[in-house]
Amino acid sequence: MHPAQLERTLTASNYARQVMQQLPELWKQDYAIDQFLPTLTTEQLDALVQHNLGCCTDEATWMQKSRQLRARLMLRWIWQDANELTSVVQLTRELSDFADACIRSAVVLAKQPLVARYGEPIGDDGQVQDLIVIGMGKLGAQELNLSSDIDLIFAFDESGATNGRKSIDNQQFCIQWGQSVIRLLDQVSADGFVFRVDMRLRPWGDGSALAISHAALERYLAQHGREWERYAWIKARAITGGKAGQLLMDMTRPFVYRRYVDYTAFAAMRDMKAMIEREVQRRHSEDDVKLGAGGIREIEFIVQVFQLIYGGARRELRVKHCLTALQRLGEIGLLEMADVEALKKSYLFLRRLEHAIQAMDDQQTQALPTQAEIQARIAQVLHFKDWPDFLQTLQQVRQVVSQQFAQLISDRTETVENNNNSESLSALQQKVDEPAWQLVQNFWNSSSIKKLPESARLRLDAFWPALTRILLKKQNPQLALTRLIPLVESILRRSVYLVMLVENQGALQRLVDIVSVSPWIAEELTHYPVLLDEFLSTDFELSSRRDLEDSLRQLLLRVERDDIEEQMRVLRLFKKSQVLAVAASDVLAERPLMKVSDALTDIAEVVLQASLHLALDSVYARHGLPKRSNGEVLTLDAAAFAVVGYGKLGGIELGYGSDLDLVFLHDVDEQSDTDGKKTISGMEFCVKVAQKLMSLLTTQTLDGRAYEVDTRLRPSGQAGVLVSSLNAFAHYQEKSAWLWEHQALVRARSIAGDLLVRQRFEHIRHQILTRPRDETWVKSEVRDMRQKMKDHLGSSREQQKAGIFHLKQDAGGIVDIEFMAQYAVLAWSGTNPDLARFSDNVRILNDTATAGCLSRSDADALTAAYLRERTESHRLALAQQSMQVNAADWFETRKVVCTLWQRLIDPAAIEGLDH
Incomplete structure (x- = not known):
């Protein structure tokens, strides 16, 4: 023992001096080794409690030994705290682990005489019931202080009765069981107590039954649970009960963490704070470092209100330990890191002060002492010159906390009392x-x-x-x-x-x-x-692709593998919320068109990739995997199945209401069987994956559907098979496809799935698009197809005479520009293969200028017209207005487009633009 440490310990604690006098054996050599170990792990504390209490067969012996063990450990903790040989976090964790071990030991001992008298408590399922002890407050969060009471709730899994000669119902058995546990821990004897036990947090509080069933607790929380109880249950933790205890805790999660972002937590916090302030004033205890202004409770409120508001959506906030939650609030940006550090520093200071107050006489108090001698001793232990010096620092700490707390409330609410x-x-x-x-x-x-x-x-x-x-x-x-x-x-x-x-x-x-x-x-x-x-x-910033992937992955991780309905719900709400955020950003921040299209396309691709993974996993779970066409064994990550996007998805040009044009390709051995319990052919496997994927995306639920999907661009259209092999796809494109299908291929791009299949598709696409073609024939085909679209989808002659211009379908509109880009690829990439590199119109037009096929001024003019028209189409879509606009406002833009259309494809097309 170090004399200086001993002197400091005795300065810090009258209780430590009493323990040394009452238990001189603490100074024996065999105790000195483990007594002052720098740390005790959870396992070491369990072993220590088991070694001292596990052999006890009667209450009197257990109570004596448990209290002596508590005194021995309390001396150790006070010694370490006074001499700064431990941290606040380590000390509170050890105290909590010791409480857990004592509770478990008491539960085992208390059961034995009850079983002898009544038999085992048996649930409706025929299983022996356990007493589920739930630690609340600081015990639940593993933050016990030096003289904490422990807040407990007793529960059991199922109703039923005991199987003894004198049978009683399970609730009565568990009530008596709980009463014995309380007596073992709480009753004051000549050796003191182990822990003071507080049961007031149980449903209905004092006067209600001491133990409650799982079903009754679930009903209570659903029908009668109050807002302050949600705060209390944040820290709840099952100490005993095994799987039944964990299931009970899982049941309480929706009560605590609502699925929505929940601002009702602010009102509950204000109500609780007001109630506490009234109680503080009533007791004249403004100097309480826990409940007073700027105290520990305000830091806990700041943390817990964010947990209740955002914890339903942010799984990482569902933690019990205050400092851990505080750190995560900073990491995800809900609090500034500077504020987090200030609050952590304040919390640790106040908890250390709390320990110094309680160590003095082992009293459950957080009030600053009034006796000058005690004040001087606490100031000395905390390394202050004197009490006034200490009070100055304390005031600064409390001011930091009070300002943070006041800001939390004032930032979130505006008074409405003067309005009706x-x-x-x-x-x-x-x-x-x-x-x-x-x-x-x-x-x-x-x-x-x-x-x-x-x-x-x-x-x-x-x-x-x-x-x-x-x-x-x-x-x-x-x-x-x-x-x-x-x-x-x-x-x-x-x-x-x-x-x-x-x-x-x-x-x-x-x-x-x-x-x-x-x-x-x-x-x-x-x-x-x-x-x-x-x-x-949301902050209406456009999320990066990686952030989107991480966010959706985290959401889907919470869903059971076979819960298809919940998977659909997650996919739909993710897609809708992300698209909505893009739209809001578009409106408020006036994002450039390309940024908006990129963001909408990213969302679709992330949803598609996640949906494909779910579809593959679902079919794999039932049927296993087929083999690749070359006989290679497949894995879920390389399942020889891929999704190709056409149209706006392929061209990275999605709008707010765009559907997805998809084609499914595979490279599996269509005839070989899968390797699962219920085998099917490779072809059947691929069809089931495609069908499952489409079901995940398109099924109408209460949350709508994720996307409309169109598969008519697959080989042979609706008459063709849903999924094509790579060989069949290549053969069709080479031998049977119409030119308009090659036009569609210009805007095709692999989106998700097996990397080898995706690479092979891109190779096939490039080969098809760069085939030499007769320019005259291409012009004729493109012109005829464009005319059919105008006749079918464009404005009528009467509408055009009335000065109406359809932004997309009329002459000089978006489709004209798209067709010219596609014409450029089909007509010129045979000698300029780089024209087939990209699937989006802007980069294709840029490449035509780079290759010298169009002048730079013509390419730039077309690009500018295209972006202007598409930007307006986005605006009209958000405003739910028709694509038919005033032609006079678009004359110059149309003139640029029509002039190039006439020069490249149709010399007669300029006629009639003078409207």
């Missing part, structure tokens, strides 16, 4: 036109409003003034209002969304701005309100 609906409605009536006002009146007089539960009505009453304040600042409020009212009606029964918007005024402002511009966005949110979760929490 009648005033809001009156102001709105003066600002909007008559049809919009009639819509408002119909809304407030509707039966759906009258039938609202009180809680939902209160939320609506808080939301409406907040919405009105924003609408009154708009030049044309009725536009946003008429689009928002259907959305509000759709979320009334899930009124938490109203809370989200009230609590996040910036998000409400963005929502009003966006729906003012885009009725398409308004309709998407109205039809699928769950999209509000992501929509309101």
Whole structure:
């Protein structure tokens, strides 16, 4: 023993001196070795408890030995804390591990006399029931302090009865079992106690049954669970109960972590904070370092409110330890890292102070001492010159915490006490036109409003003034209002969304701005309100391809392999929320067209790749894998199956409502059987994968469908097989395909699947496109196909005379430019093979200039026209307006396109452009 350490320990703790006097054997040599080990692992503490208590067969012996062991370890922990031989995190973890081990030992001992009297408790499934002890609060989070009580809840898995001669029901058995556990741990004897036990966090609190079944707890949380209980259950952890305990914890997760981004947590936090402040004032305990202003509880609130808001969507936030959660909030950007570091530093300081206070007399208190002598000793242990010096630092720490806490609340809410609906409605009536006002009146007089539960009505009453304040600042409020009212009606029964918007005024402002511009966005949110979760929490930055892949992979990891319905839900909501984020970014940040198309194409490709993996995994699980055509054994990552994208997907030009033109290719041995339990042929395997993939993407569910899929561009169209072998595809393209099918191949690109199949497709594509062709024949074919499209899809002669121009289908429109790019590849790549490198029109046009097939000015002029027309088509799609526009506004752009069309393909086409 070091004399200086001993002196410091005795300065830090009167309790340590008492232990040394009462238990002199602690100083014997055999104790000194493990007594002051720098750390004790979970396994070492388990072994220590088992060694001391495992042999006890009666309560009296167990109680004596457990209390002496506790005193021995408390001396060790106080010694280490006073001499800074341990960290706050290590110390609290060891205390918690010791509590766990004592609880498990007590549960084993307490059961024996009950079984002797009543027999084993048997569930409805015939299995012996265990007592599930749930640690709450600091025990659940493994953050116990030096003199913590332990918050427990007792549960059991299934109802039933004991199998003894004197049978009682399982609940009564578990109540008596729990009572014995409490007595073993909590009862004060000549040797002290092990842990003070607090059972008040159980359902219904004091006065309710001491133990509750899994089913009853599930009903309670679903029907009666209060917001403050969600905070409490964040830290809940099953200490005993094995698999039944873990299943019970899994059951509670949806109660704690809602599937949506949940801003109701702010209101609950404010209510709990106000309640705590009233209690602090009542007890005159403002100097409580846990509950007082700027104390430990405020740091925990900051962390937990973010966990409750975002934990449903962000799995990494579902942790129990405060510092771990705090670090992750910084890593994912919900808190600034500088703020995270400041809060961590404050938390560790306050916890160390808490330990110094409690070590003095082993008292469960967080109040600063009032006696001058104790103050001086604590200041000395914490390395301060004196108590005033310490108080100055403490004040700075509490100020940091208080500022963070105040900012959390003020950033998220705006007072609405001075507004009421009648005033809001009156102001709105003066600002909007008559049809919009009639819509408002119909809304407030509707039966759906009258039938609202009180809680939902209160939320609506808080939301409406907040919405009105924003609408009154708009030049044309009725536009946003008429689009928002259907959305509000759709979320009334899930009124938490109203809370989200009230609590996040910036998000409400963005929502009003966006729906003012885009009725398409308004309709998407109205039809699928769950999209509000992501929509309101996004920063509207375009996600990188890697971020999209990581995000979808994390979402799908949570879904069971055979839960097809949930897989579909995840795919649909991911696609819709990501596309919605792109649209919002497009509207608010005015993203360039190419960036928007790239982002929409990335989303589609990521969804396709994930869907293909799910489809392959599903078919593989039942049937195994076939062999490659050369006899090679396949794996899921190299299953000789690939997806090719045509059209807008292939050309990296997806719009908001684009469907996916897909072709499926394989390189398997069609005749060989798969290697699974239920064998099928290689061809059947490929067809099942394609069908499964299409089902995942196109099945209509409550969440809509992910994408519309068109497979008519496959060899022989609808008459052809759904999946083609590479050899069959190459043969068809060489021998049977029409020129328009080669036009389509210009915009084809491999998207997902087996790398070798994808590479082989790209090789086939290049070979087909670079074949020498007669330019005159190509012109004729392209011109005839284009004319058919104009006749079928373009504006009528009467519409053209009336000054209407269809941006896509009329002369000088988007399709003309696409056809010229395709003509360039088919006519000229035989002598300029680089023209067949890319599938998107912009890069094809650039390559025609590089190759000297078009002048740079002509290529640039076509590109500029193409981008202008496509940009306008995106805008019209978001505004849900027709592609038919005023021809006069597009005369110069059309003239550029038509002039080049006349020069390249059809000399007579310029006629009639003077409209």
